[in-house]
């Protein structure tokens with residue numbers, strides 16, 4: 324029960340040329356793992372409410388010639404800079420608002436141009452720039468070498484999104500990024516846009532009307548289709564104007580309406596089909612693919628949106644979050660009829676923050692998913708998981724008092740891409756609770772045996788997502 328330090332602020336920024344290591348750091352690992360996550364949870368003596376609200380810090384692990392260097396920097400978003408200078412929260416975060424006494428400027432939303440740019444969720448690359456992302460459309464550019472913040476990504480279009488997912492997809496054949504967004508209004512719209520890899524200009528593909536939009540953290544894509552999973556955690560957009568409360572508090576859990584899978588044609592944006600599904604809540608789609616007239620989608624799902632409340636900081640710090648409840652679920656959606664999605668059984672093992680062998684298996688049949696799991700409702704995420712979705716076999720890695728983060732798969736450069744789906748390593752930042760220190764762990768992706776680790780002199784607060792820039 325010592326994971327609390329993972330939700331405590333890390334103030335220090337540092338550059339360490341070479342971390343002490345144990346075991347072996349594979350010589351072929353040549354690149355930079357960038358992790359993103361919250362690292363400052365209070366402003367002016369006031370605590371943030373939710374794990375998602377802390378100010379973003381980037382952590383870069385540089386792997387080269389068997390050595391590991393490290394650098395960390397707070398993202399100098401406007402939200403961070405204003406809060407630091409004024410000693411108060413100035414922007415509306417996911418579940419924390421500025422104090423009312425401070426909140427006397429113009430009407431301000433979570434998602435508009437005056438919303439938050441605290442991009443603490445994920446990182447990606449577009450138009451030769453490295454980008455930190457949250458769920459507002461204000462992406463923040465950073466320098467991969469120095470981690471210095473370079474300002475907002477300057478889109479050349481006027482797509483006019485109110486929110487955007489921090490989980491874009493990348494199509495390596497078409498050399499384009501795809502992402503999900505939302506517009507709020509009397510009638511709201513789910514949006515899908517594409518962005519050529521070398522361009523700062525986005526093009527709208529899908530604009531689908533919806534009265535009560537659901538919260539969507541991610542989506543899935545196949546060669547021909549885009550799949551959205553609309554869970555019954557929905558809001559009435561008019562309340563965004565009428566009531567002054569944090570963004571997350573506008574959503575209501577409506578299990579009676581179930582979930583809805585929306586499938587769109589990637590080329591013309593037309594709705595191909597929709598299928599009903601059980602009431603559930605998801606942050607992360609794992610993968611989707613087409614097979615014999617059906618579309619299959621795998622996701623990490625919770626029984627309900629109570630999962631969002633479980634991640635309030637006071638609950639996480641006091642171990643009163645309970646069972647988080649994320650499990651892999653698979654749904655088959657018939658493409659030629661409007662019907663119910665059919666569920667196929669997958670192992671009941673706890674699994675969140677899923678990663679796959681993204682290239683070349685995203686949008687195609689796949690076999691392995693890596694993630695993190697929770698073994699005890701009184702504990703936070705406490706082990707790594709590898710699941711074989713064909714055989715149902717589950718492998719795990721755990722260690723006493725160790726709390727691993729999202730496992731990023733890095734394929735061995737000379738692997739056979741057809742047979743070597745798990746031929747590579749897993750990179751995971753692991754927190755040792757009692758030591759109050761973190762380390763980068765390098766595991767054999769096939770059996771989750773640890774190969775080596777690089778130790779840090781401090782803890783890294785639990786983060787969300789990252790990317791290996793090879």
Ligand SMILES: [Fe+2]
Nearest residue numbers: 540606787788
């Ligand atoms: Fe996420």
